[in-house]
Amino acid sequence: NWFVTYAVYFFTWLLIFIVIVNPPFYDDEPPLVEVVALPGVQEPGGNITIVAKITDNKGINTNDISMVITDPDGNTTSLEPDVFEFDNTIVKYVFQNPDDILDEFQYELTVKDVSGIETKKSGIFSYDEYAIEVASYRFENLTHNDDIEIDVDEDVSTENFRVYYTLNNGEEINVNRKNPQIKDEYETSPVYEGWVEDADFTMNAYVEVMHYFTNIPKKYNNTIQDSETYNFTTTEDSKIGDDLPPVEYNWTISKQPDNVLNYKLPFYRFVQVPGFEAIIVIAALAIVVLIFKRKKKDEKK
Incomplete structure (x- = not known):
């Protein structure tokens, strides 16, 4: 009987202790913040999407979210909560650069939870x-096998x-890398559908940058458009426009x-987080129930 009494006492207090030191009763952890600037490098005329995933065991105070952006000249802009977009654990802000200031910007995001515990995250983006x-080694009288190279600053992400382009504002044509392992050099040619022989084309080049937060099946993305347009002409060549353009994996x-x-x-990536505290709680409950059952069984005897 003494063993049963002390066992019930021990596991009951173990259960209480586990509950108290875990949410929502106890909080000594700062908010967990993952933030990304899309893109990392933008062309003049484009914008930057700063998006963050914020999680906390007790909850976030949205009135205590702020950001400071510092331009290349050292001028700062302070952003208050009313300029952010909120979607559950996601916070988003779209930065505009109406003066087309070039070079590097810095940002610092400050987040507080409902207990006042603070997290700061900083990063950079730039305009170039x-x-x-x-x-291209030529822009006139292209044949189906004339290569057109598109170079991209790898720091965009x-x-x-x-990487893709349009011809005369038509369909998007994806572009392969010159070398699959090198992310700043891409190559295409008039062999792909969208090109036709003996015609004039205006090309616009683009880059789509994207990010998935763990366990959130939503793509966050932004687009870079080359601030320059390019003019091409093709010659008579029956193989121009023969091949299907590349498609995404x-x-x-x-x-x-x-x-x-x-x-x-x-x-999108899904990562299952082990619930160690939940396992301990369930085990403690099961042991307490078994002890009580055994105690009642002994009392009947």
């Missing part, structure tokens, strides 16, 4: 006229990004089409 550049199927891009883009 040469974030995207299109090069720490992740892979999609499809993470949901095993067999990919032959014209898949030679690099993979970011995709």
